[in-house]
Amino acid sequence: MTATTAPLLLGVRHHGPGSARAVRAALDAARPAAVLIEGPPEGDALLPLAADERMSPPVALLAHAVDDPGRASFWPMAEFSPEWVAIRWALDHGAAVRFIDLPATHTLAMAKDPTWEDGDGENGDGGDADDQRYGLRIDPLAVLAGTAGYDDPERWWEDVVEHRGTGAAPNGPPDGASGTRATHTGAGHDPIAVFAGLADAMTALRETYGHGGHDRDLVREAYMRLQLRAARKAHGDGVAVVCGAWHVPALAARTTVTADRALLKGLPKVKTEITWVPWTHRRLARHSGYGAGIDSPGWYGHLFSAPDRPVERWMTKVAGLLRDEDRIVSSAHVIEAVRLAGTLAAMRGRPLAGLTETIDAVRAVMCDGSDVPLGLIRDRLIVGDALGEVPERAPAVPLQRDLTRLQRTLRLKPEALERELDLDLRKETDAARSRLLHRLRLLGVAWGEPVAGRAGTGTFRESWRLRWEPELHVRVAEAGVWGTTVLAAATARAESDAASATALADVTALAERCLLAGLSDALPVVMKALADRAALDADVGHLAQALPALARSLRYGDVRSTDTAALAEVATGLAERVCVGLPPACTGLDADGAAEMRGHLDGVHTAIRLLPDTGDITGRWAGVLDRLAARDSVPGVIRGRAARLLLDDGRLPEDGAARLMGLALSPGTPPADAAAWIEGFVGGGDANPGGGMLLVHDERLLGLVDAWLTTVTAEAFTDVLPLLRRTFSAYEPGVRRTLGELVRRGPASGRTARPEATTPGFAPELDETRADAVLPLVRLLLGAAGADDDELLGAGT
Structure with a gap:
């Protein structure tokens, strides 16, 4: 590494595959001794886990306040994120690697401090919503795209970065509309040039717009400069920094240590914990509210992983998806769609067919002009349903570890794709799954949502709609205050809810949920609260509203072999009071x-x-x-x-x-x-x-x-x-x-x-002979092969 390039400041777009390829090429060329990455320093101890073969992106660093787990922030990374590429490069090449952004102990405390503006749309969990609340930070990409004559920042970024080849990628992305391999990947190509150009552009923007609208950026950049000085003192000029392109001018600026420390003086603090958690492509999308800055993570993942001819490979993926949905798509459709996408790119003056061109081509050729199949393509491919994986040795709260153990024991794998789960409560495994899902719902961890099951399957059946979302890790951390296991936490939460409930209907609903969740230790507390509320409530409407939940609870108790004698006594007393008070009401x-x-x-x-x-x-x-x-x-x-x-x-x-x-x-x-x-x-x-x-x-x-x-x-x-x-x-x-x-x-x-x-x-009269003919089938359906007709009628009722 030469003095002219030290320190090597690699300004990137978070979750940009073109930036990720360029970062890898620049690191291969410079071979720095230390790599500094924008992220919370508390995560330094977790960086070696990125080399674990069981670590599979997308993943995210999750930091939360110890005393208030709901106060949390995420730093997501995908396979095509420049930060992830830099981490893996450093670990693979024996270079020192550290995070240098403002510590989470400050950012989480500042998020609740009204004297600080919060709105980090790059890494935090506020994103666009915070920008709207605190005053919009300028969008550098939008400004640069407008200057270049583009009305869409995404399209401009694709043209100048994502579709740009690098010297380190001999099989890089195609350069022309025809999908041929990039022609500017020769040995003379400078892998650092793109970063120098972006740094110049950001410098001009900051000179025009200042630091962009958020005071917290000045504090973050002061901390990063201090960390950069410390790294240069330890490693000399062999230091590379991977950060958002917007921060590059601030890191290159000449400031004093005293001035930077003054900006950091008096920052609020909160005790934090941090770990790796699985992430999803859906949560990388901008519309999810996490401010990741990309609309199409599935498409970007494809651009990053396709060794060559990405348009042709993409069209093949689309055709396979449509065929799986029983749509008629042939090889001729794929060929024609590729040609049309290339033609559209040439007509629009683009170096390569981008997402817009591929969508237009797929709509015209494979979807017969309909947007209905495009919805499926956007959901499954453009956004995608990938769910990352984190090794078991990653730090986790005890409740999370117990939940992971139960998920493995019950063979309930968390999945990002929504799926239906039908349970037969007569089977022990299915009954245990039901109890787990109900306990999690009581704890506020809405992994599963009950849905109406198949008609006629009776009370022994339950149907659930499951989807694991990354923020559920935060909900699990929050629920950890109730106990170290799912059972203990759900029991404590139910007892607390029973003590604080004021409405009779709330207590009866809680009793039903306790029976569904199998919380036998919590039932005495809930039943006492139920009896107390029922005795004090004289509103017949409230009594009538509460009774159905109790009756359902009795039925669930029978199905789940739970002792419900006390519940039956309360329910009967409630019914008697309804009988007395309903006529005048x-x-x-x-x-x-x-x-x-x-x-x-x-x-x-x-x-x-x-x-x-x-x-x-x-x-x-x-x-x-x-x-x-x-x-x-x-x-x-x-x-x-x-x-x-x-x-x-x-x-x-x-x-x-x-x-x-x-x-x-x-x-x-x-x-x-x-x-x-x-x-x-x-x-x-x-x-x-x-x-x-x-x-x-x-x-x-x-x-x-x-x-x-x-x-x-x-x-x-x-x-x-x-x-x-x-x-x-x-x-x-x-x-x-x-x-x-x-x-x-x-x-x-x-x-x-x-x-x-x-x-x-x-017919005017019942034909008893024909009616008797169905009784053997009814016996088979009810599992009462040896029952006589009277018993059969009772079972059917």
């Missing part, structure tokens, strides 16, 4: 209150059917419904729903239902109230979906509705129409079509008068 309600109470009615009805029938709670509930159905002071939607629930449970004969409907639709009833009764009786709901089928199979009730509707006056019809549309629009298309046919033909006045063929597919 349903009088004098307006439309919104009636609609809300109808929802509570459905929830309580479903819940009571799941409770152990001690003290004939089911019979008491039926009496409540009977009173509600017959009480004129109760809103029509509640009276109709109560009548429907009684009918479905067999506690109200069909003649009785017809009588109640006739009264509700009599001429003396206001049309709006009558329409509300219809909505409650035949409308859908969680407890009784498919209300329209009742009218399909009972033409007597359909006739009453039809006769009432024909007598509504024109003035009143305008008022009741929205209610009726809301009721009947919830039916499935087939049900609405059948009802229309029945009304058009004119329904019979009674069920016995209905012709056999009135409703296609239904």
